[in-house]
Amino acid sequence: MALADRSLVLGRDVHSGEVLARGGDPEAHSILQRTAFVPVVRLHETYHRLPIGLDEAEEKRLATRAVARLRAVNYTVDTDADFDTTTREPHYLPLGAQVAHLAERIREATTSDEVADVLTELTASHDGVLIALGEVLAATAAFCQDLGQPADPHTAKRLQYLAEHRLGVLWSDLAHTRNDLADRHQDHPQRRACTTEVGPGEREASAVCACPPPPPRLFTSPVGVPTAPAPAHPRR
Structure with a gap:
């Protein structure tokens, strides 16, 4: 940076x-x-x-x-x-960072079951993230409806439309993907769990594990979640 x-x-x-x-x-x-x-x-x-x-x-x-x-x-x-000030406020990870961490779990996933578990957090029908987002949109629409300015009812109607139609499509597609992955029980053909071990025929002390590189990020999250340092690679 x-x-x-x-x-x-x-x-x-x-x-x-x-x-x-x-x-x-x-x-x-x-x-x-x-x-x-x-x-x-x-x-x-x-x-x-x-x-x-x-x-x-x-x-x-x-x-x-x-x-x-x-x-x-x-x-x-x-x-x-x-x-100007000498005060320093403690910094806590916001709620969005917790949701962004779900993407990290998917990037590290090696099986369809692992990804299905993550998507469940988004699509659960009672308390999933998308259901909660719909409640936020509906509550904001209700607040704006009678706020008193001429544009407020239009804003409320737009938010209600987003909650009922656009968000519903997103939830439906993700829920379908989640259910499909839950039924597959499939290992990803290009990913595998890292054992931190080098190949069986490797004799060089400096060798590292033979895992393929991680998949590229298609989108950059606005908020990163710190990850623990990788363990040292044992020599065989």
Whole structure:
């Protein structure tokens, strides 16, 4: 990762008076958003601002907290004196990181049963991730319905549509895939469990296990989950 991606500038804009944050990588952007900042996407850049309508004391509190959170995970933050702080907030993995870890389990899976177990967490009919997401959409739609602005009923209807139709298609396809894999009991032909052992005819002390390389990632998760270091390869 480029060093510039670990640096941000957070301060009050001299022209607009807004508190803005520029720079950083997706993890930094997530931290900003979890500290109330709003992303602004322009043609050549994306930056973040605090919500409109805050008083100066609240702006200072949120900006200072963002600096504390960013520096706690080793970002370099160039900030105004008003927002500077020596405080470091503990950083916990967000809920999204737990869901992203399911993808890591699928990448490491060697059998259809293992993948079916992971997909069950997404598709379980009572408390799966997608069912819970549908409840979030429905609850947000109900909140927006009577909020009072002219566009609010349209927003509510759109969210309800997503919950009932688009999310339902996603759930149906994944559930079908999960059920099909659960019935197969099949080893993946190009994957196998790593024994950390070298081949039986290998005599070189520096040899490593003969497992094939891991499959490439088709998508990059916005949040990574730390993994334990690989065990040392025993010599035979």
